[in-house]
Amino acid sequence: MRCGTAFWNILAKDMRSYxxxxxxxxxxxxxxxxxxxxxxxxxxxxxxxxxxxxxxxxAVSILFGTTSMLAVTVTFExxxxxxxxxxxxxxxxxxxxxxxxxxxxxxxxxxxxxxxVMAIFLADLSRIQWGLFLPAVFLIALxxxxxxxxxxxxxxxxxxxxxxxxxxxxxxxxxxxxxxxIDKLPxxxxxxxxxxxxxxxxxxxxxxxxxxHALPYSLDxxxxxxFCVLLFxxxxxxxxxxxxx
Amino acid sequence: xxxQHEPAIEARGLVKRFGEVEAVAGVDFEVLPGELxxxxxxxxxxKTTTINMLTGLARPDAGAIRIAGxxxxxxxxxxxxxxxxxxDESNLYPELSGFENLCFCAALYGMGRAEREDRAxxxxxxxxxxxxxxxxxxxxxxxxxxxLTIAAGIIHRPRILFLxxxxxxxxxxxxxxxxxxxxxxxxxxxxIFLTTHYIEEAQRxxxxxxxxxxxxxxxxxxxxxxxxxxxxxxxxxxxxxxxxREGLEALAQAFPHxxxxxxxEGLIRVxxxxxxxxxxxxxxxxxxxxxxxxxxxxxxxxxEVFIAITGxxxxxxxxxxxxxGGRP
Ligand SMILES: Nc1ncnc2c1ncn2[C@@H]1O[C@H](COP(=O)(O)OP(=O)(O)OP(=O)(O)O)[C@@H](O)[C@H]1O
Ligand SMILES: [Mg+2]
Numbered sequence: 001m002r003c004g005t006a007f008w009n010i011l012a013k014d015m016r017s018y019x020x021x022x023x024x025x026x027x028x029x030x031x032x033x034x035x036x037x038x039x040x041x042x043x044x045x046x047x048x049x050x051x052x053x054x055x056x057x058x059a060v061s062i063l064f065g066t067t068s069m070l071a072v073t074v075t076f077e078x079x080x081x082x083x084x085x086x087x088x089x090x091x092x093x094x095x096x097x098x099x100x101x102x103x104x105x106x107x108x109x110x111x112x113x114x115x116x117v118m119a120i121f122l123a124d125l126s127r128i129q130w131g132l133f134l135p136a137v138f139l140i141a142l143x144x145x146x147x148x149x150x151x152x153x154x155x156x157x158x159x160x161x162x163x164x165x166x167x168x169x170x171x172x173x174x175x176x177x178x179x180x181x182i183d184k185l186p187x188x189x190x191x192x193x194x195x196x197x198x199x200x201x202x203x204x205x206x207x208x209x210x211x212x213h214a215l216p217y218s219l220d221x222x223x224x225x226x227f228c229v230l231l232f233x234x235x236x237x238x239x240x241x242x243x244x245x
Numbered sequence: 246x247x248x249q250h251e252p253a254i255e256a257r258g259l260v261k262r263f264g265e266v267e268a269v270a271g272v273d274f275e276v277l278p279g280e281l282x283x284x285x286x287x288x289x290x291x292k293t294t295t296i297n298m299l300t301g302l303a304r305p306d307a308g309a310i311r312i313a314g315x316x317x318x319x320x321x322x323x324x325x326x327x328x329x330x331x332x333d334e335s336n337l338y339p340e341l342s343g344f345e346n347l348c349f350c351a352a353l354y355g356m357g358r359a360e361r362e363d364r365a366x367x368x369x370x371x372x373x374x375x376x377x378x379x380x381x382x383x384x385x386x387x388x389x390x391x392x393l394t395i396a397a398g399i400i401h402r403p404r405i406l407f408l409x410x411x412x413x414x415x416x417x418x419x420x421x422x423x424x425x426x427x428x429x430x431x432x433x434x435x436x437i438f439l440t441t442h443y444i445e446e447a448q449r450x451x452x453x454x455x456x457x458x459x460x461x462x463x464x465x466x467x468x469x470x471x472x473x474x475x476x477x478x479x480x481x482x483x484x485x486x487x488x489x490r491e492g493l494e495a496l497a498q499a500f501p502h503x504x505x506x507x508x509x510e511g512l513i514r515v516x517x518x519x520x521x522x523x524x525x526x527x528x529x530x531x532x533x534x535x536x537x538x539x540x541x542x543x544x545x546x547x548x549e550v551f552i553a554i555t556g557x558x559x560x561x562x563x564x565x566x567x568x569x570g571g572r573p
Contacts, residue, residue: 013349
C-alpha cells in the first residue's frame with residue numbers, strides 16, 4: 001500500500017515534469033519521422049519496403065526515446081540532490097528504481113507506435129503478428145530503459161550520461177540487425193552483435209512484421225528478458241555502491 | 246525488550262572515510278526518545294556525514310547504528326519510515342509548486358491523497374507560505390525554500406527528526422520562527438537530532454549537546470552540566486583597539502585575581518570568582534595606549550565551554566555566522 005502510493009506518485013511526477021512536456025512529445029514524433037525518411041531516401045525504394053524498414057525504425061525510436069530520458073530523470077536529479085529524497089523514502093530500492101524507470105518505459109512504448117501509426121496509412125500491415133509485436137516492443141523498451149539506467153547511474157554528470165549513451169546507441173543501430181542483416185556483417189563483428197540486447201529485440205520485430213527472423217522466438221524472448229534482469233540488477237548494485245557510498 | 250525505553254538513536258564507533266580524509270572518526274552517542282540533541286561543531290567537523298550515515302544516505306566504514314532499537318547498520322531502509330530528514334541544502338523539486346512538493350514528499354511515505362493535501366495546506370499555513378503555495382519552488386527566496394524544506398521533512402509526522410543546520414542562511418525573523426517550530430516539535434514528543442554551528446542556538450534549544458571537531462566528539466553532556474562550572478564565575482568582555490595579545494601577560498600580573506584570555510581579535514575576556522571591576526581594567530588599558538570601545542558583562546555561555554574544550558577560538562564560529570547570516 002505504502003509502496004503503491006509512492007510508486008504511482010513518482011511515476012505521475014515524472015510524467016508531468018518530463019515526459020508530457022511539449023518538447024519531449026514533439027521529439028517523440030519528429031525522431032521516428034526523420035529516421036523513416038532517411039532510410040527511404042537512402043534505400044531509394046518505394047512504399048513496398050515499409051514492412052522491412054518498420055522493425056528498425058521502431059527499435060531505434062524506442063532506443064533513443066528511452067535512453068535519452070534517464071540522463072535527466074536520474075542523473076540530473078542525483079546531481080541536483082532531489083534524488084536524495086527518494087533514497088530517504090521507506091521504499092525498497094528496486095521499487096523506487098522501477099518507479100523512476102516506468103515513465104521511460106511507457107515513453108519508449110509510445111515512441112514505438114509513432115512509426116507504426118504512420119506506416120498504417122502507407123502500407124498494408126495486416127500481416128503483423130500483434131501477439132508477438134507487442135511483447136517485443138515492451139521488452140525492447142524495458143531493455144533500453146535499463147541500459148539507460150545503467151549508464152545514468154555509472155556517471156555523475158548529465159553530459160557524461162549523454163555522451164556515454166551515444167557510445168552504446170549508435171553502434172547498436174548498425175550492429176543489431178535493425179536495417180542490415182547480421183549475416184552481412186564482417187565475421188569479427190558478429191560476436192559483438194550477439195552480445196547486444198537489441199539484436200534479439202530486432203529479430204522479434206522482424207519476425208512479427210514480415211516473418212523473416214534468425215533465431216527461435218522463445219530464445220529471443222528469453223535472452224531479451226535476461227538482459228533486462230541483468231541490467232536492472234547491475235544498476236541497483238551501482239546505486240548501492242556509488243550513491244549510498 | 247520494550248522499544249519505548251530504547252534510545253531513539255544509537256551510534257557506536259561510527260567511522261567514515263573519504264580517501265585520506267577521516268570525516269567521522271569513531272563517534273559514539275545515544276539520543277533518548279523525545280530528546281532534543283544538539284550536534285555542534287565548526288565547518289567540516291563531520292556533522293552532515295554523521296546524519297547521512299544515520300539516515301541511510303551513506304554507508305559507515307565501521308561502527309553500528311540503531312534507530313528506535315532497529316539495527317540499521319546494514320539495512321538503512323529498516324527504520325526509514327520512522328525518520329524525517331531536513332538536509333542542509335534545499336533539495337525539493339524546482340519545477341513543482343510548494344504545495345505539489347509537499348504532497349509528493351508525503352506520498353513517498355504512503356500517505357493517502359486527502360490526508361496529504363490537508364497536511365500540506367496546514368503546514369503551508371503554519372509557515373506563512375500559503376500565498377506562495379501555487380508558485381514554483383525554483384522561484385522561492387532562500388528563507389522560503391528553507392521553510393518548505395523543513396515542512397517537507399515533517400509532513401509524514403516522523404517520530405525522529407534530523408535537522409541539518411536548519412537556521413543557516415535565513416534572516417533573523419525566519420530563524421526565530423524555525424526555532425519556535427523546533428521547540429514545538431520537541432514539546433509534542435518528537436525526538437530531534439539538530440546540527441548547528443550557532444552556539445547560542447544550541448544552548449537555547451537543546452537539552453544535551455555533543456561537540457564535534459575533526460570527526461571526533463570532544464565532549465557531550467547536558468547543557469546544564471556544561472554550564473554549571475561557569476555559573477559561579479563572573480565574566481567581562483572588553484572590546485578594544487591597539488592592545489597587543491602579548492599584553493595579556495601584563496594584565497595577568499597587574500590583576501592576579503582574574504584570568505584573561507582573548508577569544509578573538511580586539512577582544513579581551515576577563516574571568517573572576519568575584520564581580521570584575523571595570524574601572525581599573527579600562528584605566529590600565531588606556532594608559533597603555535589601547536582604545537576601549539566597550540566593556541560588557543557576560544552571562545556564562547556555551548562559548549566558554551566550547552573554547553575550554555576544543556581549544557579553538559570562537560572566531561571560527563563567528564566567521565561562519567557572518568557567512569550564514571542567520572545569527573540568532
Ligand atoms: N562526498 C565526500 N567526498 C569527500 N569528502 C567529503 C565528502 N563529504 C564530506 N567530505 C569531507 O568530510 C569532512 C566532513 O564533512 P561534513 O560535510 O560532514 O562536515 P559538516 O560538519 O557538515 O560541515 P558544515 O558545517 O560545513 O556543513 C570534510 O572534510 C569534508 O570535506
Ligand atoms: Mg554540514
